[in-house]
Amino acid sequence: MGISKAAAIVGAAESIEIGYPEDPKTAIQLHMESIKAVSDQTGIPISDIDGVFSAGMSSEIAEHLGIHPRYIDTTQVGGCSFEMHVHHALAAIHAGIIDIALVTHGQNGWSQRRLKGGGGFRPGGNSPGMQMTSAYGLSGAPSNYSHAMTAHNHRFGTTPEDFAHIAVVTREWATLNPRAVMHSKETHEFGGPITIEDVQNARMISWPLTLLHCCLVTDHGGSVIVARPEIARSLKTNPVWIAGAGECMSHQNMLEMGDFTATSAHKSSQIAYEMAGMGPADMELALLYDSFTITAGITAEMVGLAPRGEGYKLWKDGHAAPGGRLPINTNGGGLSFNHSGMYGMQLLIEAYRQLSGTAEDGINGIAGKQTNARTCIVNGTGGSLSTTGTLILTSD
Amino acid sequence: MAYNKPIPTPTPLTQPFWDGTREGKLMLPRCTNCNRVHWYPRHLCPFCHSDKIEWIEGSGEGRLHTFAVQHRAFGGWAEEAPFVTAYIDLNEGDRMLTVLRGVDPTKPESIKIGCKVKVEFEEANDELSIPFFRVVEEGA
Numbered sequence: 001m002g003i004s005k006a007a008a009i010v011g012a013a014e015s016i017e018i019g020y021p022e023d024p025k026t027a028i029q030l031h032m033e034s035i036k037a038v039s040d041q042t043g044i045p046i047s048d049i050d051g052v053f054s055a056g057m058s059s060e061i062a063e064h065l066g067i068h069p070r071y072i073d074t075t076q077v078g079g080c081s082f083e084m085h086v087h088h089a090l091a092a093i094h095a096g097i098i099d100i101a102l103v104t105h106g107q108n109g110w111s112q113r114r115l116k117g118g119g120g121f122r123p124g125g126n127s128p129g130m131q132m133t134s135a136y137g138l139s140g141a142p143s144n145y146s147h148a149m150t151a152h153n154h155r156f157g158t159t160p161e162d163f164a165h166i167a168v169v170t171r172e173w174a175t176l177n178p179r180a181v182m183h184s185k186e187t188h189e190f191g192g193p194i195t196i197e198d199v200q201n202a203r204m205i206s207w208p209l210t211l212l213h214c215c216l217v218t219d220h221g222g223s224v225i226v227a228r229p230e231i232a233r234s235l236k237t238n239p240v241w242i243a244g245a246g247e248c249m250s251h252q253n254m255l256e257m258g259d260f261t262a263t264s265a266h267k268s269s270q271i272a273y274e275m276a277g278m279g280p281a282d283m284e285l286a287l288l289y290d291s292f293t294i295t296a297g298i299t300a301e302m303v304g305l306a307p308r309g310e311g312y313k314l315w316k317d318g319h320a321a322p323g324g325r326l327p328i329n330t331n332g333g334g335l336s337f338n339h340s341g342m343y344g345m346q347l348l349i350e351a352y353r354q355l356s357g358t359a360e361d362g363i364n365g366i367a368g369k370q371t372n373a374r375t376c377i378v379n380g381t382g383g384s385l386s387t388t389g390t391l392i393l394t395s396d
Numbered sequence: 397m398a399y400n401k402p403i404p405t406p407t408p409l410t411q412p413f414w415d416g417t418r419e420g421k422l423m424l425p426r427c428t429n430c431n432r433v434h435w436y437p438r439h440l441c442p443f444c445h446s447d448k449i450e451w452i453e454g455s456g457e458g459r460l461h462t463f464a465v466q467h468r469a470f471g472g473w474a475e476e477a478p479f480v481t482a483y484i485d486l487n488e489g490d491r492m493l494t495v496l497r498g499v500d501p502t503k504p505e506s507i508k509i510g511c512k513v514k515v516e517f518e519e520a521n522d523e524l525s526i527p528f529f530r531v532v533e534e535g536a
Binding site for chain 2: 023024025026028029032033035036039045046047063064065066115126128129130131132133134135136137138139142143146147148149150151154203204205206207208209253254255260
């Protein structure tokens, strides 16, 4: 079936008050009133919504609703954003990824003059979740992720030293990548190989995370092109096929992270494996977002590459290292290659480099191809272990 | 000394909670449809999606779920580093973030997940106080 008429708008409703409400409203309240109304109107329970589309606030909206959508679109390009959301929702439904899409709007052009914040132009603003967390001195990602390490250590009897192996092995990969920030003493004062002791004795940032459990903070630009098969076959480059794709979110604010030792990568990878008709045992390479050692360790468990509580062993036992049975983060990772704040593009570029067979030609200036992998799982993690996107990629 | 750390700005949804802090009460939102307490405050219950939500006075008691020690902080918090941030499982259900008191940040190994904690309030300004939790009994 073609995409024409592949989906329909089945209901439309507004917030209880519109115009000039007597009591000022926040954007999130306007969203919630209209969502409740359209759910009542259609008889579709809010819990059946599996895709959320809004201008900038989709993660906050889904969390407020307590739902874990597997399609999140927060395109914010001004007033026409919502027509685009409908277009994107049609495509997602046509593709069979979701069944029920919520396209939602809430903006307090009037009330914001009387409220400090809560306007809805950007997520987080003065949201109730932010109000209940902003007073407690957390500063940036390390201060959040450390709580997950503590929880993992407590639940599984693991130690920060176990996770330090992730930093050491990832650095080993970086020494093979001339573009890695931590490649060697030539590229950085503290570059070159490191030991478990180096990791554990580094400056404490947010216990139990020392500096070397944390990623770099660098600049990076990157792009990839996706094309239909006929075009892909006609180019001089080798195609890397998107065999599977999945996404999910468990929370936005860490307050709502039910299990501090688990992420939605469990679900996003399941979706992706299913689409690809493959499983964890079929993966010959893994690129796992390593904003922190704990991120990569937990993700290895979530995507099924290791049993629960034992993700770190892939690194500790050498499987993830050069020469190991399952190379992980062959570019040197966010820990030692490059991390600009959002590391997902670096994952894609390394996946293409390794799978396309063009790495030895010096793509990105890197002479050496690190693996002969023909299959790869890529998993990105966003927010505070909040959102995940998984790709299963294959070469010819 | 005046309170020198970030102070939240209440919105209509959260006002009853912040009003409670001024009187030393930990007010919690509870859904009248499914009777479950949720945190943070919502317009719709995150469990059953009812919009009939009331405020109850919580016990202020709970247990330590997980924690970290912040060695790097900004503004007023920088002067206090290292300090312990913690997630608290409330007796009424759901979870709060806090800064944990009554513990030694230089000895994180001595802090026990599962220990009992109780709320206390520090006046931030005339409008509201900030809830913190203190370890009252080692557990787990």
